[in-house]
Amino acid sequence: MHLKSLKEVLLFHSQAIKSGFQSIIFTTNQLIHYYAKNGFLRHAHKLFDEMPERNVYSWNTIIAAHLKNHDLKKAEFLFNSSPHKDLVTYNSMLAGYVNNVDDKPELEHERSDLALRLFVEMQSSQIHGGSCSRIDEFTVTTMLNLVAKLCFVSLGTQLHSYMVKSGNVFSGFSCSSLIDMYSKCGCFREAIRVFNECRGCLDSVSKNAIVAACCRESELDLALDIFWHEVELNDTISWNTIISGFVQNGFHEKAFRLFICMMENGIRLNNHTFASILGACSSMRNLKLGKEIHAHVLKAGFIENSFISSGVVDVYCKCGNMDYAKFAYTTSSIGNAFSISSMIVAYSLMGNMEEARRLFDTLIEQNTVVWTALFSGYVKSQCCEEAFNLLSEFLAKEANVIPDALILMSMLGACAIQASLHPGKQIHSYILKSVTKIDGKLLSSMIDMYSKCGHITYAERIFLQVKERDSVLYNVMITGYAHHGKENEAIMLFKEMCERDNIRPNAATFVALLSTCRHAGLVELGENYFHAMESDYGIQPEADHYACMIDLYGRANQLEKASALMERVPFEPDAVLLGAFLNACRINRNLELAREAEEKLLRIEGESGSRYVQLANVYASEGNWVEVGRIRKKMKGKEVKKLAGCSWIHLENGVTIFTSGDTSHLKSDAIYSLLACLVAEINHLAVVERSKALA
DNA sequence: GAACATTCTC
Numbered sequence: 001m002h003l004k005s006l007k008e009v010l011l012f013h014s015q016a017i018k019s020g021f022q023s024i025i026f027t028t029n030q031l032i033h034y035y036a037k038n039g040f041l042r043h044a045h046k047l048f049d050e051m052p053e054r055n056v057y058s059w060n061t062i063i064a065a066h067l068k069n070h071d072l073k074k075a076e077f078l079f080n081s082s083p084h085k086d087l088v089t090y091n092s093m094l095a096g097y098v099n100n101v102d103d104k105p106e107l108e109h110e111r112s113d114l115a116l117r118l119f120v121e122m123q124s125s126q127i128h129g130g131s132c133s134r135i136d137e138f139t140v141t142t143m144l145n146l147v148a149k150l151c152f153v154s155l156g157t158q159l160h161s162y163m164v165k166s167g168n169v170f171s172g173f174s175c176s177s178l179i180d181m182y183s184k185c186g187c188f189r190e191a192i193r194v195f196n197e198c199r200g201c202l203d204s205v206s207k208n209a210i211v212a213a214c215c216r217e218s219e220l221d222l223a224l225d226i227f228w229h230e231v232e233l234n235d236t237i238s239w240n241t242i243i244s245g246f247v248q249n250g251f252h253e254k255a256f257r258l259f260i261c262m263m264e265n266g267i268r269l270n271n272h273t274f275a276s277i278l279g280a281c282s283s284m285r286n287l288k289l290g291k292e293i294h295a296h297v298l299k300a301g302f303i304e305n306s307f308i309s310s311g312v313v314d315v316y317c318k319c320g321n322m323d324y325a326k327f328a329y330t331t332s333s334i335g336n337a338f339s340i341s342s343m344i345v346a347y348s349l350m351g352n353m354e355e356a357r358r359l360f361d362t363l364i365e366q367n368t369v370v371w372t373a374l375f376s377g378y379v380k381s382q383c384c385e386e387a388f389n390l391l392s393e394f395l396a397k398e399a400n401v402i403p404d405a406l407i408l409m410s411m412l413g414a415c416a417i418q419a420s421l422h423p424g425k426q427i428h429s430y431i432l433k434s435v436t437k438i439d440g441k442l443l444s445s446m447i448d449m450y451s452k453c454g455h456i457t458y459a460e461r462i463f464l465q466v467k468e469r470d471s472v473l474y475n476v477m478i479t480g481y482a483h484h485g486k487e488n489e490a491i492m493l494f495k496e497m498c499e500r501d502n503i504r505p506n507a508a509t510f511v512a513l514l515s516t517c518r519h520a521g522l523v524e525l526g527e528n529y530f531h532a533m534e535s536d537y538g539i540q541p542e543a544d545h546y547a548c549m550i551d552l553y554g555r556a557n558q559l560e561k562a563s564a565l566m567e568r569v570p571f572e573p574d575a576v577l578l579g580a581f582l583n584a585c586r587i588n589r590n591l592e593l594a595r596e597a598e599e600k601l602l603r604i605e606g607e608s609g610s611r612y613v614q615l616a617n618v619y620a621s622e623g624n625w626v627e628v629g630r631i632r633k634k635m636k637g638k639e640v641k642k643l644a645g646c647s648w649i650h651l652e653n654g655v656t657i658f659t660s661g662d663t664s665h666l667k668s669d670a671i672y673s674l675l676a677c678l679v680a681e682i683n684h685l686a687v688v689e690r691s692k693a694l695a
Numbered sequence: 696g697a698a699c700a701t702t703c704t705c
Contacts, residue, residue, distance in 0.1 A: 061697065063699095091700075124705075212702065240704080
């Protein structure tokens with residue numbers, strides 16, 4: 001009897017029941033298999049339970065059925081209670097552990113352990129009364145799969161030699177399994193050797209495995225050579241492999257051309273195809289292509305797949321179009337952790353931290369990517385207190401995880417913004433204790449932190465220990481010297497950068513150099529740098545460079561040069577640049593030019609309170625109260641709030657902020673009386689000093 | 696005549 005379709009099975013079964021069906025083990029096993037295969041696991045299990053007698057096939061079939069249904073626990077229970085076990089039973093259970101069939105990544109480690117134990121047990125136990133072999137080709141391929149996952153090369157090599165020695169465990173799968181195992185364990189040459197040995201009897205799976213191996217190794221030319229050789233072997237997976245290989249190696253346009261080629265060749269597209277090509281659209285930030293692929297996906301009915309729907313959301317996030325991203329999320333990807341992660345990253349990048357945090361809290365499990373995104377988002381948006389709170393949260397929640405270098409960099413950035421030396425030092429020592437490989441970026445962040453916290457000598461000490469210096473490292477140190485009024489050191493370091501290390505300065509280097517000149521009032525040198533950056537290094541000055549020069553001229557009482565340079569700015573001046581110019585006008589008491597700048601500035605930054613205050617101060621410094629009144633009037637209509645000047649100090653329990661006139665602190669009375677004592681003390685000391693000087 | 700293994704995705 002051959003049973004093929006479900007219809008036949010049901011028909012046969014109902015007839016059997018009607019005619020007073022006497023259970024034959026063989027037939028019932030078949031029924032169990034076909035019920036399970038068609039998704040009727042409960043019916044299959046009922047049949048199994050009702051069997052008066054079972055053989056090893058019955059047990060194997062029901063175990064396989066549960067494994068197919070991703071129920072490892074149930075399979076394990078049946079495995080342990082089965083009175084008949086043969087090699088197939090062991091192989092099935094082994095595969096269940098290796099493939100982590102119930103998809104619980106957190107248990108992967110434990111499962112691998114169980115698989116290894118079972119493998120050892122198989123070799124020692126007398127399966128089926130010792131009448132059959134302990135290991136066959138199924139065992140070997142499953143174990144090679146495990147070896148690939150664990151990067152357990154020594155076991156992989158042992159299996160390989162066992163295969164060669166015993167000769168009877170080779171199968172059609174052995175070649176592809178070996179290639180895959182060696183490649184995933186990082187032994188590319190071994191993978192190639194196996195491939196060359198089985199060239200005569202190459203099947204498409206082995207070919208796909210070696211193409212994937214080449215892509216992993218970034219050997220794309222070789223991958224293409226093999227791909228275009230024996231084209232008749234190429235199937236959908238082959239095309240998917242080569243396309244994803246190009247995407248993963250950053251050749252997105254080439255991947256796209258291959259995708260077009262695949263369609264033109266009439267190859268069937270599947271989930272993997274769309275997932276890879278969506279990845280390419282994301283990396284290219286190509287909204288138009290992304291929308292086209294999205295349309296394809298909807299038409300082909302792949303949007304249900306979680307890889308695909310999150311891929312679509314990711315494309316829109318990477319393109320910065322959050323309206324589309326939200327739409328794609330709510331229509332087809334709700335609850336998908338990858339989609340949520342993409343949106344958290346995107347919102348963090350654009351500084352929308354409320355939305356980023358809201359989504360972050362919806363995740364059941366937070367991964368490194370979203371933690372990192374949130375940290376860097378907070379610091380980029382200058383929300384340092386939130387970043388510190390997040391760090392406490394991270395340490396509490398992920399007690400066993402060492403914060404990733406990117407998180408530590410963000411935290412150093414937060415310390416730098418707040419000028420919080422003490423936490424900065426703590427993070428520094430934490431890095432020394434726990435980070436095994438401290439890279440240039442982390443060192444640059446540490447130098448920047450120490451410099452911005454006022455400890456230029458610490459910064460310098462770290463800088464001098466670094467052997468391999470890059471432009472970022474130099475820029476950070478030059479900027480540090482500039483802010484600490486060490487213009488000679490800054491200038492010398494720039495020379496060292498160009499001459500000793502032969503590193504090309506970039507736009508940021510010149511911001512550092514120009515701000516050195518600005519702080520030191522070095523007009524001529526500043527002009528030299530400003531011209532050199534374009535003529536010698538081909539770097540177009542940006543808003544920051546112009547702002548430095550305007551400020552430099554303003555402080556040196558050379559308003560004519562400042563306004564002449566303002567005229568030559570080749571783009572629409574931004575608020576920073578106009579602010580610098582306004583400041584120059586204030587220093588040089590030119591109300592006429594100030595007023596012109598004022599008009600432009602208010603057009604750009606109409607809502608910002610601090611700008612109005614800056615304007616009012618320009619006129620107040622001249623005693624021009626009519627103008628001050630005019631600005632104040634403008635402020636009133638627009639709900640402009642003046643940003644109060646404030647100081648802050650980082651104590652054990654966090655940051656305490658002091659705003660002028662603030663009495664909200666619980667101990668504000670005590671604070672103010674202590675302050676009064678300090679002021680009295682200072683005044684007293686001043687009087688003593690003065691009388692000493694007079695004496 | 697029934698049961699177990701390989702290649703490509705965020």
